[in-house]
Amino acid sequence: DQQVKQNSPSLSVQEGRISILNCDYTNSMFDYFLWYKKYPAEGPTFLISISSIKDKNEDGRFTVFLNKSAKHLSLHIVPSQPGDSAVYFCAASAGYGQNFVFGPGTRLSVLP
């Protein structure tokens, strides 16, 4: 049973446009969410987080939106740059003392 889903295995976007990566979860106990970016042959790099007490968090070009009722979160990258081309993972945790569950990832390609 996959508790964290990223239903788009891949996404292509033109440079300068918005990239929207989606993530759905099934466990209503999840209350802390992370997004990671991963380049080939490197470990995942932490991008941005959001806790369930918020519905939006911004950090530069990256914004994460959380819709608790829909059990859905999304990562917006504006404007998209070729260096953003990577695999993006969302991860969720049920809070203190609980480990993270990762989604399968979405491969983003930003075309020049």
Added chain:
Amino acid sequence: EAGVTQSPTHLIKTRGQQATLRCSPISGHTSVYWYQQALGLGLQFLLWYDEGEERNRGNFPPRFSGRQFPNYSSELNVNALELEDSALYLCASSLARGGGQPQHFGDGTRLSIL
């Protein structure tokens, strides 16, 4: 600040052998996590250690085991290696126990079983 370091970078073994992978967390981090990423798949949670204790383990057989040392570094041991154990093994560390703090990853150990 030094990041999470893992060794070796690559490890080649044959079926039935045993493999030991090592991880040094970021200074001050007490929690260490191990993940397996097989080719084309996402990160599968293996083990989580905090303050020297195993806190949780994923859905893997007992031949996957590990430990955390007093300096918070960690080892992952895989016994009786099978071909399907070929994967990238990632270690991560965090400040606090479990959720509420982001995990920071090393670059992984690529384990190849021949």
